[in-house]
Amino acid sequence: DAKTTQPPSMDCAEGRAANLPCNHSTISGNEYVYWYRQIHSQGPQYIIHGLKNNETNEMASLIITEDRKSSTLILPHATLRDTAVYYCIAHGSSNTGKLIFGQGTTLQVKP
Amino acid sequence: GAVVSQHPSRVICKSGTSVKIECRSLDFQATTMFWYRQFPKQSLMLMATSNEGSKATYEQGVEKDKFLINHASLTLSTLTVTSAHPEDSSFYICSARGAFSDKSNQPQHFGDGTRLSIL
Numbered sequence: 001d002a003k004t005t006q007p008p009s010m011d012c013a014e015g016r017a018a019n020l021p022c023n024h025s026t027i028s029g030n031e032y033v034y035w036y037r038q039i040h041s042q043g044p045q046y047i048i049h050g051l052k053n054n055e056t057n058e059m060a061s062l063i064i065t066e067d068r069k070s071s072t073l074i075l076p077h078a079t080l081r082d083t084a085v086y087y088c089i090a091h092g093s094s095n096t097g098k099l100i101f102g103q104g105t106t107l108q109v110k111p
Numbered sequence: 112g113a114v115v116s117q118h119p120s121r122v123i124c125k126s127g128t129s130v131k132i133e134c135r136s137l138d139f140q141a142t143t144m145f146w147y148r149q150f151p152k153q154s155l156m157l158m159a160t161s162n163e164g165s166k167a168t169y170e171q172g173v174e175k176d177k178f179l180i181n182h183a184s185l186t187l188s189t190l191t192v193t194s195a196h197p198e199d200s201s202f203y204i205c206s207a208r209g210a211f212s213d214k215s216n217q218p219q220h221f222g223d224g225t226r227l228s229i230l
């Protein structure tokens with residue numbers, strides 16, 4: 001799977017949009033971009049994933065650049081409960097299915 | 112959505128004890144389960160891949176005799192930390208994927224983790 005790079009930490013005001021960037025410049029054509037988050041002392045929670053097109057679900061939006069070398073996870077109205085470590089993972093179909101976690105971005109939502 | 116249940120959520124035991132952690136997929140058949148370990152302020156580190164009905168595949172540096180993995184059914188994998196010592200204290204997390212998850216690019220689902228403390 002391609003390496004991803006994320007800023008180590010970000011702050012966001014409660015109620016505002018949180019935009020979390022991720023670079024994956026070596027991503028290959030069959031690799032999807034997955035986002036998970038981990039709230040303190042819990043297991044990771046799946047948020048969203050996409051290949052080329054922008055995606056939206058009830059939790060977030062995922063914007064992928066046309067060259068697919070970077071993406072942005074958008075939490076439209078951040079709440080205090082969104083404070084977590086956010087992981088961006090580039091992962092393709094394979095027999096192993098292993099997910100390799102980087103250091104992620106610690107998002108602190110402030111009142 | 113798919114649910115993965117991990118039990119127990121917390122274990123405190125004496126050095127030398129063996130501890131078993133269970134990971135269950137509650138509403139889907141998990142052909143593959145993964146075990147991770149996470150130390151404080153660090154990211155998740157993959158320990159091993161557990162395939163139903165076959166031997167687990169361990170990542171480099173993980174002692175297979177120390178961390179015994181059994182995946183006897185499509186809904187249950189267990190991790191046994193044998194003769195645990197204080198340095199084995201960590202947060203252990205499992206994840207599971209269904210039979211067609213990768214072909215359909217569906218996400219993996221994670222348990223809520225087990226905090227193991229060895230005194």
